[in-house]
Amino acid sequence: MMPLRYLILADGDFSPMTSKTANAFIRYHPERVVGVIDRRLAGRTVESILGFGGSIPIVGTMAEGLALGPDAVMIGIAPIGGRLPEDWKAGLLDALDAGCDVWSGLHTFLSDDPQLAARAKERGCTIHDLRRPPPSLPVASGRARHVAPFVILTVGTDCNVGKMTAQLQLTHALNQRGIRTRFVPTGQTGILIEGWGTGVDAVAADFIAGATEELVLKAASDQPDVILVEGQGSLNHPGYSGVTLGLVHGACPDALVLCHQAGRSFIGEYREAEWTAIPPLSAYIEAYELVAGMVHPTRVIGIALNTVDCEDEEARAACEQARDATGLPVNDLVRYGDNSELVDAVEEALQNYRLAREDAGAV
């Protein structure tokens, strides 16, 4: 199958921090994006908004976007609660009329909408609801504890701080060093980028850990050296903490990388609400290690700092501060590239893990 070329719908919300799915897909597959819809920014380029993405055009309407010849339309933003903005429907019907597939990570399944479903059928197009859970999932039983590869999970101080991006950058950096990796997507953006995975935030609550466990076991069956699991939410997020903990206990990570956005001081700051003050990184390290360790012992081996909002000097200072506060290696893998003390720390943890397994007679 030829990789699809997408028109990305991000109307009213395309920006470095809000249009998470759009941005990540553009970062990793810019050649597969024909354009972005956001009427506020029509006429500008993606690069001028995100700082990457080159000359991909931003257009104001679905008609202009469809004129760019996409194979499919991707919903590129994740409204809180994951529902479809009512005024997008007409545009999606036009896209289906033009023969485009639709890829969506919304909680509201577009293929359950009678009008959209009928139109898709009529036009021979497919609506892909990335959050639709697999039909049968197990209850987790801690089986991921026993996989041979070294399992790393990114955990966060909030939603939308860069857990997936840090993990993808880390995957790339380890590959560069000749380490065999398997990235495990647990959300719609990761699934779009990697082409497999399960949106663990959309499964029935009893199966969060079970869905994660299945993904880790599947990744382990490819016998990589390292499995890198995409984290979700945050342990202290008033809405999503359950997803986070289920993911932690389902994945049974041997190591955690704590992700934080420099300068963010409240949970949910980039959305409507400012719910909860973000405590010091050391409080997160204590809480994640304590609660994860109740099922499988683990530790935070480094901090992935997201400094997208910072000037250079500010970014350097933020890394220094996080290093001083935690005593751990810190890096922004996007800003400073892949070769860093953070990647060294992961490689060292991998070596120690292997030695411990050899000592235990497991290999």
Add this chain to the structure above:
Amino acid sequence: MMPLRYLILADGDFSPMTSKTANAFIRYHPERVVGVIDRRLAGRTVESILGFGGSIPIVGTMAEGLALGPDAVMIGIAPIGGRLPEDWKAGLLDALDAGCDVWSGLHTFLSDDPQLAARAKERGCTIHDLRRPPPSLPVASGRARHVAPFVILTVGTDCNVGKMTAQLQLTHALNQRGIRTRFVPTGQTGILIEGWGTGVDAVAADFIAGATEELVLKAASDQPDVILVEGQGSLNHPGYSGVTLGLVHGACPDALVLCHQAGRSFIGEYREAEWTAIPPLSAYIEAYELVAGMVHPTRVIGIALNTVDCEDEEARAACEQARDATGLPVNDLVRYGDNSELVDAVEEALQNYRLAREDAGAV
């Protein structure tokens, strides 16, 4: 509406520890149970198995059960993963033929089974799937922090240790003392007993806390003195911990009651797996207070011990040991009745909460 009289299906699994839904319903509404189906125990009484429930008969087949004249059949056991044992279907079809409604808390929705649904329609009966989530749920935003009533949540060292029962007993004990209460059911058994609630373990993972928050706000709108929320799972359960944490952060409890079964040493001991050793109670207290406190400060104010398996002397010793280990009031509210140091502790915590609110000018 006249309260329905139930025939309870618990075939192969009726016992003090396994048939959780059946047992709890019988404890609180024995007058509404015409019989229990378990072919292993046919001819015996419920009292002879559970130690309560009087002369309610246990029968071996659906036909014998239907002869007792129930209005409805209730699925009284919760198989792990919550699916329908294939061999029950014929019996349920017979029950529908006999004009019975069906009440089920399984994850597999019986009303989605084409054969069962068709038969129900044909016979004018209703299949109630208690775990079917409400159609529209919010993402939680910590709103339960601000309700006026004192909110208590039961938390556990494992599933199936007595979190719902302890909370129902506590509700009763507070009512006896003239304190206005509202019990909040979060699982199928509580919903059956109380007639409202949401099965928070069956909602899409992103909405666990949101579903809980809605229930607490609804309970608060009745202006009780105390809201008692039914807990689910355990913070260190490999499969269900996500539900537990979502519930904790959605409910924003002002106080926790930690529930434990005396003598249980592994998570899941009463099911197939022995996953994880149960750490000391003090480790649970630390972990629950730490993680809950990341959204809303709370503390464990007492221990509800389930001593159903113990002889009298053993039960007394277990309570004493838990008291020594934690410094907290301990009681088995079922064995020793409602008037106890645990209820005193709750009443004292309520008084302190009121004083603190008065000091803060909230009332």
